[in-house]
């Protein structure tokens with residue numbers, strides 16, 4: 667597999683990098699990403715590939731189940747760099763179907779660190795439990811609802827971090843978007859459209 671990766675790099679250099687030398691030269695001088703992507707570590711959810719983006723488009727933070735934790739110095743440092751230095755205006759929190767982290771939230775998990783981490787999404791499970799009971803959902807339907815509720819919860823966490831809270835108190839930025847990527851079809855559903863929220867600050871405040 668490692669040989670395949672290095673061989674793939676040779677193909678990237680000849681097929682993509684060299685034919686677009688001007689673009690890659692410009693981002694080599696300085697990156698100017700337009701979006702901060704907060705996604706899952708899952709190998710099937712490669713943000714550049716699934717959005718048809720070139721390197722240089724997105725600043726990226728990925729972890730198990732695309733979680734935003736208030737005490738995670740990693741995500742805080744990434745947010746500060748993205749907002750203060752890169753002046754990124756859009757943040758995408760993207761969950762995905764068939765997520766192992768989401769299934770572990772639903773089923774419970776024995777491993778200590780994974781359980782501690784997924785604890786941060788407990789509120790999403792409570793909401794999904796309620797919705798599944800009301801609507802009589804199948805397991806697969808419920809996991810999808812839980813994935814969506816988790817994206818909404820992590821956006822709530824994001825908005826509660828002091829850096830983002832202070833920014834949103836004084837203006838419409840950053841626009842925060844919640845997406846669901848479907849690994850079965852390759853398509854993205856918009857759960858929360860940050861463009862609309864930014865246009866209606868009153869509604870954002872109520873959310």
Ligand SMILES: [Zn+2]
Pocket residue numbers: 706707708730731732762764765766767768
């Ligand atoms: Zn996942």
